[in-house]
Amino acid sequence: MKSFLVGGAVRDTLLGYPFHEKDWVVVGATPAEMIEAGYTQVGRDFPVFLHPDSKEEYALARTERKSGPGYHGFVVHADPAVTLEEDLERRDLTINAMAMDASGDIIDPYHGQQDLADRVLRHVSPHFVEDPLRVLRVARFAARYHHLGFTIAPETAALLSQIVAADELPHLSIERVWVEIEKALGTTHPEVFFHTLADCQALAVLLPELSVSQGIAALARAAPHTPRLDCRWASLLSDLPEARVKAINQHLKVPNAYSLLATRISVARPTLKTALKNASECMVLIKLLDALRRDEPFEGVCETLIALEQNSDEANTTIELLRNACKQARTVTAADFTESRLTGPDLGAAIEAARIEQLREVLP
Ligand code: CTP
Numbered sequence: 001m002k003s004f005l006v007g008g009a010v011r012d013t014l015l016g017y018p019f020h021e022k023d024w025v026v027v028g029a030t031p032a033e034m035i036e037a038g039y040t041q042v043g044r045d046f047p048v049f050l051h052p053d054s055k056e057e058y059a060l061a062r063t064e065r066k067s068g069p070g071y072h073g074f075v076v077h078a079d080p081a082v083t084l085e086e087d088l089e090r091r092d093l094t095i096n097a098m099a100m101d102a103s104g105d106i107i108d109p110y111h112g113q114q115d116l117a118d119r120v121l122r123h124v125s126p127h128f129v130e131d132p133l134r135v136l137r138v139a140r141f142a143a144r145y146h147h148l149g150f151t152i153a154p155e156t157a158a159l160l161s162q163i164v165a166a167d168e169l170p171h172l173s174i175e176r177v178w179v180e181i182e183k184a185l186g187t188t189h190p191e192v193f194f195h196t197l198a199d200c201q202a203l204a205v206l207l208p209e210l211s212v213s214q215g216i217a218a219l220a221r222a223a224p225h226t227p228r229l230d231c232r233w234a235s236l237l238s239d240l241p242e243a244r245v246k247a248i249n250q251h252l253k254v255p256n257a258y259s260l261l262a263t264r265i266s267v268a269r270p271t272l273k274t275a276l277k278n279a280s281e282c283m284v285l286i287k288l289l290d291a292l293r294r295d296e297p298f299e300g301v302c303e304t305l306i307a308l309e310q311n312s313d314e315a316n317t318t319i320e321l322l323r324n325a326c327k328q329a330r331t332v333t334a335a336d337f338t339e340s341r342l343t344g345p346d347l348g349a350a351i352e353a354a355r356i357e358q359l360r361e362v363l364p
Contacts, residue, residue: 001029001035003058004084004099004107011095014106014116015148024058025087025099028080031060046076054063061087066130072132085109089125092134093141097124115153119145122153132168135160136180139196146189152196160200169205177206178252185229191220193235209248213239218308225307230297234304236269242266261297264289265304273307276318280358282325283352291326298326321363328362329355353364 003024011169012019026034031047033275039049039058047060056246062078063086084099091097094112107112110124121141128134138160152160163169178221184193194216197203204211215236223234233254237245243264249259268289291298301320309315332354334347
């Protein structure tokens with residue numbers, strides 16, 4: 001049995017790019033031999049094992065053939081006779097289809113090193129189209145390595161369109177789609193992910209609302225000014241009305257923190273300027289943002305609004321005013337009214353009136 005480092009770790013080592021995970025392929029072994037050597041089996045659909053000490057993933061070399069639509073319709077064939085080259089051939093991109101042996105030599109039957117040097121994302125074989133998740137993966141790699149000058153090979157771009165045209169994307173699980181979107185939001189140029197999806201018509205299937213909004217441009221503006229993924233997601237949806245934002249978040253089963261922030265941005269952004277001129281309206285906005293009780297997502301709202309305006313002086317001044325207004329409103333609490341003996345809605349109204357008074361002090 002022989003083990004080889006494969007996939008992202010080899011690619012990123014050769015690129016001089018940081019990586020977090022090491023994946024290994026084992027050639028010439030059976031599951032029984034792996035278990036005997038102390039590995040623990042974890043793969044459900046195919047034979048993957050955890051190393052007894054490093055806990056890194058070791059997969060038996062395998063081939064895969066599509067047997068039905070979507071991500072799960074695969075027939076996996078793993079036995080000791082499957083070669084390293086056969087295992088590398090089932091992979092998506094040439095830059096992901098290289099292996100490194102124990103002495104550091106690179107095994108590169110599909111010319112990934114040449115494509116790394118040429119900055120090209122190119123599919124390995126025609127079997128590329130068998131996995132629709134690859135549309136999202138390629139878009140994500142295009143975003144992640146955009147700053148290094150990577151582009152998608154025209155023949156690979158054609159296959160992305162082909163997968164979309166074959167109506168394969170609806171077979172992907174929503175969870176997988178969101179995982180890819182979330183990873184893409186963390187890249188240096190997240191807008192490239194969405195532009196790539198638009199170019200192959202995948203955006204019209206996955207996020208049709210975005211095709212006609214200015215959201216991708218908004219994300220491109222905001223991303224350099226905030227590393228927060230939830231703020232970037234909210235920027236992407238900032239152009240859409242509240243109901244659409246809610247519908248998208250629901251459909252994609254977006255985590256709560258993301259969807260709350262995105263909804264609040266879509267509500268707060270159009271009303272912000274007028275609200276900061278009028279104490280009562282400002283109070284409405286502060287309550288809407290749930291900014292009296294908690295710092296989040298209010299701080300996320302502030303960070304997103306500043307990022308959307310590219311950290312301009314004007315945006316910073318506006319948000320400083322909003323933060324001050326919120327701080328001032330927070331100074332009034334129920335404890336200030338213990339002697340008044342007010343209760344229930346009367347107490348609530350008195351607190352609110354006092355807060356509005358406080359807001360008058362700080363607003364221009
Ligand atoms: N792979 C593939 N097709 C997929 C998923 C994975 O061909 N749909 C292959 C690629 O060779 C990839 C490897 O499996 O390099 C490991 O996949 P994964 O860990 O998901 O991605 P990485 O390429 O390691 O990238 P990342 O840095 O995003 O983890």
